């Protein structure tokens with residue numbers, strides 16, 4: 243059985259906020275999304291160029307059409323634009339009993355007004371009292387409560403006013419605009435305060451408010467208690483901001499997909515690498531190519547999600563010679579590799595599609611053969627490493643990979659280095675996937 247959540251909101255042509263953010267959020271939580279569009283905005287990451295409001299009667303009809311047939315387990319409101327739409331929405335929503343999350347949208351991140359000045363009273367009188375939870379940011383909470391908000395104590399006061407004086411069941415005053423070192427949201431419900439905290443992240447913030455309130459609605463639709471729904475929404479929005487893709491010239495949009503895409507991609511990486519390693523250990527003449535320090539074989543998450551070594555899967559304890567065969571010491575784990583993880587992360591800065599690499603013992607013969615086979619080969623020489631990079635912990639590999647790529651001004655299949663005092667010479671084979679790396683390896687050693 244699938245749960246259904248409705249969004250009553252405006253459209254953002256930039257796909258960052260509004261209805262578009264809400265639907266992506268619903269989808270990320272496995273909820274079927276329904277829409278009642280209130281207004282069409284011509285918008286991008288920088289500005290709102292035009293606003294065209296939908297006839298209030300058509301807004302009401304959209305709500306009725308889906309509620310009467312499909313059913314609504316929870317709903318949210320976003321941009322309501324004008325007083326007539328607000329009245330139509332309030333009147334229609336009252337006919338049903340689903341929980342309502344109210345995101346009192348007033349101004350876009352770019353500064354454009356999304357609610358007419360003369361519609362404020364209607365919002366306060368007609369919509370707020372219907373809310374299971376209201377989710378204002380700082381300026382919105384100031385407008386609703388009539389008090390200035392400078393700190394958490396003020397945020398608590400405002401949340402209390404919204405509940406006790408304006409009649410919402412609960413309120414969460416968001417701390418995205420409070421200028422604190424953490425993103426702290428103050429929640430007032432059942433006469434008690436609660437705080438939801440997350441580190442402030444440098445990422446993409448267009449559509450944060452919309453996605454956050456939609457995440458609460460989605461989780462209410464799934465039958466979660468309100469406090470649990472808010473907790474999950476907070477985790478979801480922090481992740482979405484952090485993993486936002488930098489598109490457009492203004493505020494880039496939240497990435498709602500991160501929530502489902504990261505676990506899905508982790509599984510793909512894990513499966514693919516495990517299968518490749520099974521094939522690798524079955525190669526007969528492999529032991530002679532295993533370096534003294536051991537071999538590893540890694541596969542990174544897609545570029546958007548590959549930020550640190552923990553986003554790169556490899557073999558725990560490496561792959562070692564074992565009698566006349568080779569053997570992975572441990573299983574495939576994210577964060578298991580250090581050197582190769584740094585190599586692939588650097589390589590991906592140049593060629594994001596190349597996500598896998600394996601290391602082999604160096605031999606001049608293999609390098610010659612690689613060139614004869616038409617593989618592109620480059621190298622770095624540790625003796626050329628600048629002093630300031632040597633002094634930097636973990637700087638050698640990124641410098642080396644960068645140097646090797648820049649040397650051929652292209653995409654090497656193989657990068658080798660001749661080693662230095664205490665450093666074993668090594669060959670690295672790169673490829674889009676572990677299967678591509680395996681193919682190149684087999685060409686080379688067969």
Ligand SMILES: Nc1ncnc2c1ncn2[C@@H]1O[C@H](COP(=O)(O)OP(=O)(O)OP(=O)(O)O)[C@@H](O)[C@H]1O
Nearest residue numbers: 351379416417418419425442443449450451452454
């Ligand atoms: N840079 C950030 N890092 C972490 N969390 C953030 C950041 N910015 C906002 N948040 C969180 O995101 C959620 C949405 O809050 P925010 O105050 O940004 O909403 P908003 O101003 O209504 O957004 P919108 O611009 O879409 O209307 C809150 O939980 C807030 O704490």
Ligand SMILES: Cc1ncc(CO)c(N)n1
Nearest residue numbers: 252253254259260321350
């Ligand atoms: C349509 C729409 N709704 C809400 C917001 C909130 O930022 C926006 N920018 N655009």
